[in-house]
Amino acid sequence: MNIKELAKIIGVSSATVSRVINNSGYVSEETRKKVLLAIEEHQFVPSAVARSLSISDTLCIGVIIPDIENDYFSSIISGISEVAEQSGYNIHFMGTNENQRLEQEFLNTVESQRLNGIIITPVSEMDEKTNEKLLRIQANGIPVVLVDRDIKGKAFDGVFVDNLSGAYEGVMALIQAGHNKIAIITGPETSRPGRDRFKGYKRALLDAGISLEENYMLSGDFKIAKAYQCTKQLLELEDPPTAIFSSNNLTTLGCLKYFTEQKLKIGKNISVIGFDDIETLKMIDYKLSVIARDAKQQGRVAMNLLLERLRSKTIPVEPIRQNVPYQVILRGSEHLK
Amino acid sequence: MNIKELAKIIGVSSATVSRVINNSGYVSEETRKKVLLAIEEHQFVPSAVARSLSISDTLCIGVIIPDIENDYFSSIISGISEVAEQSGYNIHFMGTNENQRLEQEFLNTVESQRLNGIIITPVSEMDEKTNEKLLRIQANGIPVVLVDRDIKGKAFDGVFVDNLSGAYEGVMALIQAGHNKIAIITGPETSRPGRDRFKGYKRALLDAGISLEENYMLSGDFKIAKAYQCTKQLLELEDPPTAIFSSNNLTTLGCLKYFTEQKLKIGKNISVIGFDDIETLKMIDYKLSVIARDAKQQGRVAMNLLLERLRSKTIPVEPIRQNVPYQVILRGSEHLK
């Protein structure tokens, strides 16, 4: 059943039916009633595909994130989804699993599906292909909003957090708690937040007059398994660190896993402070100190930013780049007692 | 830039370009090269919207779930997404937040967007509107796969778990650990898993010759806040239960929150066993006993079921209904020492 068939049944033209459906143009009250009745009766559902083609507008946005199983990202999506729903946009979901090839495929999908906009946490800030594709997409009038991870060039709108300051304050908290043997498990070198958090770490140490120790700086990948390995490596050093700065929530979990296996108690035998809070642990009052932010809110902000562009149809001359606030929450794991 | 413009530039017809793009029909090697070159040069990306309209096929499926922030569901999505990606399907994501109105809106979206199939964890099994809509959708040739929550009538394919047996075994474990004052915080009455778990609970008690105690059976909503309240209510009874069976992961977290506040230690002052594992707690070896299942795998299975239907284009005469296995994992919280 399409609009023409329906129109024929009713005895009007497809234009009239279309006008009723879209509440546009002039339609007599009598005709409107007839049409609505027929739509109801025949359970007619107009094709959004045809509509999209006709008006060159899909009302769909693409959401590309690296790891849906990470609470941080599922909260982001929750926020995006909330705002999208309210504003009538649909969500085309794509999970890259930190895979650059997949990311690029998905960017092709964005173009071919004629999505109206895109919210993305890119896998890497250095990926030239991704970068170029995003630039092209944006140049073609499809707004791009970055979340969490920036891309060099500052060409895109985005919602970030001040990773450097956050990490700095976090590490400072460790220092103030008396530590001077502080290790870090970094994120991937290709990740901007990872690098910025690393910078914050280094700056804090240097500001406190603590020299950087190669052995204390291990590179992770924002995942549990690697973090676990790194933690093991750190604590097996001859002169192991007394505190670890962990670059994200999963990294922190990797640390905790190793600590637990080794029967090390945080805040007692080992200190740790991690970027991003872990909701589940709050339930059991697990004394983990963190640099926290509101992920869901960050998702909302991102979607609102995108909506702004979508409505104004401006290609960002001056990209809008916002930071969500972070909070250093000290629950005890920062000092040894 | 559309296919006709491009064709004109190259000096061929749009049909030829289309043939090259889709690798269909006959095209001389020479022409193919020219076309591919031009596509590359002009960065031509064919419109999937137009294609969808033309071939009456969107290669998109709808995924409708109640709570993306619940790890169980984000794992489900991860599994779905993995298989979808491999098979070339795109995902239209919709989160209902347990809201039936939203759910119905989303089902309309499925129809209007001409999605090819749908994987859904419905809000309630009793919602007549949802039920009718799903039936209609399926009758129109769009396969429906249920995940986790069944709908009465057994008209749809689905991937579930044997909730009754799982709950039964879980509660039995509590009984075998010496409990006879066992409470339950149920799911919503409208939820099939909630009800089946409740049944399993009751059957276990009856089989063990323990009579049901009204005060010990509180109805929750699968969310933390309510579970917290229920736990409080249970433990403030004159004769409080010594063990709680919790109907899902968030309910369990609500319990733990209250326990923690009251300085009650699981496996010591209070026992608990919950449906669904909590990954984060495994990292810190938190001794929570659970009935666990592999959510990601469940997502994969669901998507494979859908693919099956998508490929065979059969409207299920006999719906395929699978169960994923569950595992009762006793870590200590089931008995008091």
Next chain:
DNA sequence: ATAATATATGTAATCGGTTACACACCGAAT
């Protein structure tokens, strides 16, 4: 040498909507 078949390409209808434009009718203003 001729028929049959494989290869190569173009024309135009089609998918299902939207909307510019044309036309007709109406009451109000001049």
Next chain:
DNA sequence: ATTCGGTGTGTAACCGATTACATATATTAT
């Protein structure tokens, strides 16, 4: 009486692909 703006409706072009069908040539079989 004529003009005009507001209503109501239909016709047909258009969005950008796919593909059945027609046509033409090259190749192979008889």
